[in-house]
Amino acid sequence: MTKAVTAGRPFKQDSTLSKGKILSLAMRLIEEEGEKAASFRALAKKLDVTPMAVSHHVGNRQLMLEGLIARAFYGVGSEPKGDAPTEQLRFLLARYCDRVLKHPNLFKCVLADPRLIEGELFLLTDLIKSYVRKTTKGDNDNALLNLIVDYTHGFALSVSAAPSPPQLTTDDYLRSLDWILERLDS
Numbered sequence: 202m203t204k205a206v207t208a209g210r211p212f213k214q215d216s217t218l219s220k221g222k223i224l225s226l227a228m229r230l231i232e233e234e235g236e237k238a239a240s241f242r243a244l245a246k247k248l249d250v251t252p253m254a255v256s257h258h259v260g261n262r263q264l265m266l267e268g269l270i271a272r273a274f275y276g277v278g279s280e281p282k283g284d285a286p287t288e289q290l291r292f293l294l295a296r297y298c299d300r301v302l303k304h305p306n307l308f309k310c311v312l313a314d315p316r317l318i319e320g321e322l323f324l325l326t327d328l329i330k331s332y333v334r335k336t337t338k339g340d341n342d343n344a345l346l347n348l349i350v351d352y353t354h355g356f357a358l359s360v361s362a363a364p365s366p367p368q369l370t371t372d373d374y375l376r377s378l379d380w381i382l383e384r385l386d387s
Contacts, residue, residue: 218250220258224268227259231269231306236313239265263317266310270317273304278324286335287382293328294353294378298360298371305361312361336385345385352377 226247227239241252241262248255259265277300281292301308311317333346356374363369 218248218254218258220268223248223255223259224265224272227265228269228272228304228307231310232304235306236310263314266314266317267319269307270311270322271320273307274300274321274325276321278321278328281328281332286332287385290329290332290336290349291375291378291382293325293332294349295371295375297325297353298356298374301357301360302369302371305363308357308361312358336382345381348381349378352381 223244226244230239230243230247241255244255245252259268274297277293277297281289281296283289283292311322329349330346333349334342337345353374356369360369
């Protein structure tokens with residue numbers, strides 16, 4: 202005798218859908234095709250579930266994007282390597298640029314909606330401020346901070362706007378950052 206198949210939710214032990222699986226697929230779709238490719242409907246179709254099942258696991262679109270950004274930028278706000286403040290600042294900014302280069306389409310989401318800047322990105326901002334202050338010894342730290350932040354955002358913007366794959370590298374970014382940091386030691 203065969204068991205009748207009924208409509209409805211799958212049994213819990215039969216379910217393989219998870220937030221992690223959805224976020225991994227969403228990240229891949231965004232990086233391959235852009236943010237719009239990761240709609241709940243598209244995700245559901247690729248996962249062979251309903252859009253409501255996707256929503257059940259990741260919440261709304263804003264929460265899904267926040268989860269993706271938290272994954273992509275995990276650790277960027279942690280303490281940097283290096284002995285001197287300029288080395289530590291360089292390390293922090295290089296780590297950030299590496300992530301932007303790896304996830305340029307996701308970074309476009311951050312540019313489009315600044316509410317997505319939270320968690321690790323807030324920690325990174327605070328660390329950058331503290332290391333800039335250490336490098337300037339209080340002299341013109343706001344001017345240097347603005348210069349570095351503007352340069353870094355300009356680099357990130359050009360990476361995210363570039364054709365895929367990005368033609369720029371973290372080394373390209375660091376050459377100009379090093380030029381700025383060398384002038385601090387003079």
